[in-house]
Each structure stands twice: as C-alpha cells, then as structure tokens.
Amino acid sequence: MSLSEPAERELLHLRDIALRGYRRTDGLFDIEAEIADAKTYGFTVGDFGQLEPGQKLHNMLVRMTVDTTLTIVACEAFTVRGPFVACPGGAETFGRLAGLTIRSGFLREANARIGGVHGCTHIRELLQQMATVAVQTTFILPARQKDDSSNAGRMIDTCHAYAADGAVVKRRWPDRYTGAGASAETAV
Numbered sequence: 266m267s268l269s270e271p272a273e274r275e276l277l278h279l280r281d282i283a284l285r286g287y288r289r290t291d292g293l294f295d296i297e298a299e300i301a302d303a304k305t306y307g308f309t310v311g312d313f314g315q316l317e318p319g320q321k322l323h324n325m326l327v328r329m330t331v332d333t334t335l336t337i338v339a340c341e342a343f344t345v346r347g348p349f350v351a352c353p354g355g356a357e358t359f360g361r362l363a364g365l366t367i368r369s370g371f372l373r374e375a376n377a378r379i380g381g382v383h384g385c386t387h388i389r390e391l392l393q394q395m396a397t398v399a400v401q402t403t404f405i406l407p408a409r410q411k412d413d414s415s416n417a418g419r420m421i422d423t424c425h426a427y428a429a430d431g432a433v434v435k436r437r438w439p440d441r442y443t444g445a446g447a448s449a450e451t452a453v
Contacts, residue, residue: 279303279319284394286402289330293338296329296399298391311348321346325356325388331399335367342388355385367396417441 280302287295302323309315316322324345330338340363342356361378365371375392417438420427427433430444 276305279305282391282394284391284398286398288402292333294331294333294399294402296331296395296402298327298329298395298398300325300387300391302387312350313348323347323387325385325391327359327388327391327395329362329395329399331367331403333403335399335403337362337365337367339363342385344385344388347385347387352385356388358383359388367399371396 280300282301283299285297287297289295300323301321303319303321304316305318307315307317310322325342325347326345327340327342329340332338340359340361342359344353344356347353347355358379361383362375365374365378372392376389379389417434421429421434421438421441425431429441430447435442435444
C-alpha cells in the first residue's frame, strides 16, 4: 500500500534533510545533520537579492556529540546559507546544549536554551530528528542489549507501536505493560 494518486500539481519547494550517526574511536557518538531548502523558481529574498531556481535559500549543518547515556557532550552548528546576513549568528548558540540528556522533555529543555532569538528555527527543527538518530545509533550497543529494561523508559508511549497498553510492550517489557490483564502493580 502507498499514498493515493495525487492531484495534478507543480513542485514549488524542496527541503532536503540528511542525518548520519557515527561511532567515534574515543567511545562517543557524533550525530550530524544538514538541512537545505530551495525553490523551483527564481525569486528575490532577504539580503541577497535574486535566487535562481534550485539555488539554496537555507543550508545549515549541525554536529551533536553524545555519550552512551545520550548526554550531549558538545554541539556545534554552522549556517552555510541563510536569507539574511544575520542568519549565521543563530547557529552560534548551539553549544549551549552540552549537558542535556536526550530523554523525555529534551526538546523543551533545548528550546529553553536556544529558543526564539537565541537560535535558528531551521537548525532547532533538526533536534527532534537528531535525537531519534542518536537513539538509533546507540541502540545496539552491547550494554543496552544486556539490559533491555533501560530502553523501556526511553521508548514506552513514544509512538503507537510502543504504547504502554500495546502488544509490543506486553511482549518486550511485560513488567511495564498497562493494558488488559496487567497486574495491579504494573498498571500503576
């Protein structure tokens, strides 16, 4: 099954996002992201005047370094291209994410440090995906495979499949299952 056949249409906007997770030789992990926006038509924008079709309007890079507990050790961002001369200044604050741990509430804590005028909207939009890639990159570590219960707290109720009252949680973490037939201690 796939999406239904679309109505006749014209492509106007392109957003490309690339994410990569790396294991470093020092035991840390680098999560890198790039975002790029372009239009299929020429137009005038910001401080740079005319952009031609396909020329990047936005192009930003981010590297977030995390440890095995998903605590951010370092984060840096760079604006290759933005519509205004001031745009690169929004990337300078992403180092403030160091010390945060990717877990429930991460985006709220990150926005408190780099939200609004203290950061860049386009780079901030990458944080959700970068957090997911960090979890996926470190998920298969031997330490996590030995103690799968440590993943339960990160995963339960994060999506439909990991619903606390669903079949996946019942099978994988029965002590955390809250659905039909759950014990009174578990259903708390």
